[in-house]
Amino acid sequence: MKQHEREFFISLVRxxxxxxxxxxxxxxxxxxxxxxxxxxxxxxxxxYEQCYYDGLMTQDETEQWMQERxxxxxxxxxxxxxxxxxxxxxxxxxFNARNNxxxxxxxxLYIRVGEKQLQEHNDxxxxxxxxxxxxxxxxxxxxxxxxxxTYLNEQLYDFDEVSLSYVIKEWHDSILSEKQLRELAxxxxxxxxxxxxxxxxxxxxFKEAANQELTHNQKNMVIWSQLYDNIHESLxxxxxxxxxxDDMLDGWFIIQNKKRDKDRAEKEFEENVKSDKxxxxxEVFIATNNKKDIDRVxxxxxxxxxxxKQQRFNTLKHKGSVEQHEFQDEKLRIQTQSTNMYKGKFKGxx
Numbered sequence: 001m002k003q004h005e006r007e008f009f010i011s012l013v014r015x016x017x018x019x020x021x022x023x024x025x026x027x028x029x030x031x032x033x034x035x036x037x038x039x040x041x042x043x044x045x046x047x048y049e050q051c052y053y054d055g056l057m058t059q060d061e062t063e064q065w066m067q068e069r070x071x072x073x074x075x076x077x078x079x080x081x082x083x084x085x086x087x088x089x090x091x092x093x094x095f096n097a098r099n100n101x102x103x104x105x106x107x108x109l110y111i112r113v114g115e116k117q118l119q120e121h122n123d124x125x126x127x128x129x130x131x132x133x134x135x136x137x138x139x140x141x142x143x144x145x146x147x148x149x150t151y152l153n154e155q156l157y158d159f160d161e162v163s164l165s166y167v168i169k170e171w172h173d174s175i176l177s178e179k180q181l182r183e184l185a186x187x188x189x190x191x192x193x194x195x196x197x198x199x200x201x202x203x204x205x206f207k208e209a210a211n212q213e214l215t216h217n218q219k220n221m222v223i224w225s226q227l228y229d230n231i232h233e234s235l236x237x238x239x240x241x242x243x244x245x246d247d248m249l250d251g252w253f254i255i256q257n258k259k260r261d262k263d264r265a266e267k268e269f270e271e272n273v274k275s276d277k278x279x280x281x282x283e284v285f286i287a288t289n290n291k292k293d294i295d296r297v298x299x300x301x302x303x304x305x306x307x308x309k310q311q312r313f314n315t316l317k318h319k320g321s322v323e324q325h326e327f328q329d330e331k332l333r334i335q336t337q338s339t340n341m342y343k344g345k346f347k348g349x350x
Contacts (some may be wrong), residue, residue, distance in 0.1 A: 001183055009176065010190050012215045016205050018174040022162045029150050029171055031218075034211045047140035051133040059132045063125070072125055080125065083118045088254050090114060095251025098242055111247055114347045146171055175216050185224035194225045255292055 018029040052058070058064060066072035094107040105337045128134040146168050149158045159167070184190050197204055207220050231237060236256065242248045313330065
C-alpha cells in the first residue's frame with residue numbers, strides 16, 4: 001500500500017463515515033449510536049424468533065441436514081480442521097525460516113494455497129447460511145442499521161433511487177480486511193497518531209454524538225495497534241522484519257501461545273502434585289477424559305519428550321508389544337548410566 005493510499009484509508013477510518021456515490025447522488029452512512037445498536041439487536045431477535053416459529057432451520061440444524069444428504073460429511077469437517085492445523089504449522093515454519101529467503105517464499109506460496117482451500121471449505125460449510133434463522137436475522141439487523149444511518153444532504157435517505165441491498169453491499173465492502181488493518185496499524189500516518197494520542201489533545205476518531213459507537217474499522221485499528229504495542233514490550237519481541245511480515249508474525253504468535261500453554265500446564269501440574277517423588281520423576285502418566293485435556297498434557301512435554309513418545313509409538317506399531325528396556329530411549333539411558341558409572345570409578349581412583 002502506498003503512502004497516499006494509507007492516508008486516504010486512515011482519514012476514512014478516523015471520520016467513520018462511508019461515502020457512496022451513485023450517479024449524481026452522494027450518500028453518507030454515519031456511525032450508529034448505542035441506542036441504534038440496541039434497536040438493531042432487537043430487530044435480530046424478533047426476526048430470529050419469527051423464522052424459528054415459521055419452521056426455518058438454524059445453522060446447526062442446517063449442518064445436520066447437510067450431513068444427512070452428504071452435502072457436508074465427517075470427512076469434510078476433519079479436512080477443515082486439518083487445513084487449519086496445516087496453516088498453523090506452515091506459519092511456524094515460515095517464522096523458523098526467517099533467515100532463509102528462498103525457503104521462506106516457498107512456504108509462503110503453500111500458505112496462500114492453504115488459505116484458499118480453507119476459504120473454499122468454509123464457503124461450502126456455510127453455503128446455506130443466508131437461508132437459516134441466523135442468516136435472515138443478521139440481514140434484518142444490518143438492514144435496520146443501514147436504514148437509520150444513511151443520509152443524503154443531511155437528511156435520512158428514503159432509498160428511492162438507490163436500493164437498500166446496494167447500499168448494504170457498499171457498507172460491507174467498506175470494512176477493511178485484516179491484512180489492510182495490520183499494515184495501517186504499524187505504518188505512517190497512523191503510527192505517529194497512535195504514539196502521541198496520550199500526550200496531546202489529538203482525537204483518533206471524530207464523533208458527531210456522545211453516544212456514537214466505534215465502527216468496525218475503528219475498533220479493529222485500536223485492537224491491532226494495542227497488539228503491536230504488546231509485541232514491542234514483549235521480552236521475546238521479534239525483529240522488525242518479522243513484525244512487518246504477517247505470515248511470520250502469525251508464526252511467532254502461535255509459538256508464544258504454545259509456550260504460555262505449556263507454562264500454564266506445568267504450573268497447574270506443580271500446584272496439584274504434592275509428592276516430590278512424582279515431580280522429579282523422568283516419566284509421569286496422567287489420566288485424561290477428553291481431547292482438550294490430552295492436548296494440555298501433551299503441551300507439557302518438551303521437544304525431546306515428544307520425540308521419545310513418537311519413537312516409542314513407532315516401536316510399538318512395528319513390534320506390537322515390547323518390554324520397557326527395549327525402547328530406544330531406555331537403551332540410551334541405560335548405556336549413558338553405565339558409561340557414567342565407569343567414568344566415576346576412574347575418578348574415584350578405583
